[in-house]
Amino acid sequence: MIRTIIVDDELRSRHTLANLINKYCEGIDIIGEAEDIEGAISAIQAKKPQLLFLDIRLREGTSFDILRRLTPNNYSIIFTTAYDEYAIKAFKFNAMDYLLKPIDLEELKTAVNKVKHHIQSHRSEEKFKVNHLLSFNINDPTITVTTEQSIEFLRVFDIMRLESEGSYTRIYMNNGEAILASKHLKVFEDILAEYQFFRSHNSHLVNLHKVVRLHKTDGMILELNDGSRVPLSRRKKESFLKMK
16 A cells, blocks of 8 residues: 555645545545645654655645655655646655646546556665675675666675665775765665764765774764764764764
């Protein structure tokens, strides 16, 4: 089931959409609704949906304001609106689809099927990633990393650190090479957790074997053995010290 939240400031519109989904869109589980920006942000952060139906115009702003305040995540977005002037802007937010009210049933089903296909493809790809930690030699594991130009096979213990760049990740190697991978940092955090990689900050994942110093002046800073420095958030300090 695809966990779904509906955001619309009109109760009748929320109910109409929910009824159409429940009746005609198999595999969609509506886990929450919201009528305003604050309520939507709270619901999304608490319930971790996979799909958002977002009415664009809300009483105190737009659903774009919601997305700007959320950290990037793997949810899909279908915008719903009575106004068509937002279409281009909607797709700049990587919308899966854009439905004009009153919502056409066939267009709704098509949009939902796009989301299902996207989620299934994503799951298959991530499963491939995890299963292709090329651990033929458990003492020298390798991961497969896709970039826009190539597929790289990287020795885990040659990775110094990783840094988030939006939905991409920059991987810094022992030899000074920096590789831009086409995956979010969270994917690598999950894959590399068993190899002593630590999420020191929202945007940084470091190889603990490469950390040589913790600087306590001017904020918490980790220094790696190549001289690079990355921040250590205060809420991560205790966990870091336990692991080191």
